Amino acid sequence: MRLRSKKEYRTLFFDRAFKSNLVLVEGVGLCPLIGGATTLKNSVTMFVCAAVTLVLTSILMLGIGKKLPSVLRIPVHTLCASALLCGEAYLLNAYVSTELYASLYLFLPLLAVTTLFAYHGDNAVGAFDPRAGFVDAFSSAFGFGVVLCLVGGLREIVSKRTIWDRPLPLAVDLPEASLPFAAFLLLGLLAAALQRANTAAADRANRQTPTMTGGGDV
């Protein structure tokens, strides 16, 4: 796919990040979300790592994916993603925060083998030119990050009464919200809200189409 105008890029970004959000519409990349997104800090860290890795591996696959036999594409994509995430984990541990690395020790490397990467890597090969591929990968990661931050932030507020480690004056105290079931329930509600918004937008577009056609005829 070769995109020409800014509007087409905007549409691709909006579609990938929100309308066809990979987590809420396709159900991919759930593992780090359920287990790892218990605080906003964890979520932002995973989002940054996922975005860097997804963009770089997607560009790599757009470059060499077509030349590889189909049987090798997913292993190569996953190995590259895993190697990049190893490097990011090292940087996180050495230069950012050892505590953050310890809390994400299991879930950061698992990002590489989530369906987010397999699904994206498999679909993107040959579908886009490099610029559109970059926008596609970044917007997919952005959509993933939005859901990560919403789920992580809400779970932190309810379970710890803090946001980004800052205390909040709340009476709610529900430490169980950091357990996986709360993330599943939150995802269900978010997916339902998006489904409702998409249906409403489609209805609105359907109502407007005949009017516009009629106006053109006149």
Next chain:
Amino acid sequence: MTITTPHQALLIFLAAAFAQNLVLTTGIGSALSVRLTRKNGNRVLFALCLFVFAVLTALCFHPIDNLLGSGEAARMLRPLIIVALSAVWYLLATWVLRKATPRVYEDIRAVLPFAAINTVVTGATLIAPHQFGESLLVDVALSAGAAVGFFLVYLLLCEGIDRMQHSAMPKSFAGLPALFLYLGILALALCGFSSDISFI
């Protein structure tokens, strides 16, 4: 805690598969089960492949992990080695199935990479040395339990998917949102079976 006896390894297996189902208590493999539920295919064959890949990866990873030791570099490299092992098993399986049983290979070629390289195989192999110490028995028990637990959740989701598309379901919740809520309720139900064994 370091676990070495067969009895304790059996407890780990039972916890990962049933009482503290690894998919529902950690989220590992949840996206894979959701995606596969929405597609038609040979469920038993897929689960069997995943079981074999999980056990083989755990068996091969154990001696490599012993060589690596327990330093910081080993901790960093573990995930990469597990993914590389899974990729090798996937390529070997593809080669063998293509030569030996082309018909079976055609049936599962689309899902074979997902059976080999996924969060269940990598996650279980990564959790075992991190949470339970160095023991081949535990590595294998946890990987096998995770694969069985994945299959159980997959079956439960397949059973529920038709009901989630029912006409009585509110439009906004039909399909994936209901599937997430269903998983949430199942995970909530398992909270009552917590024990000394903790996976994360």
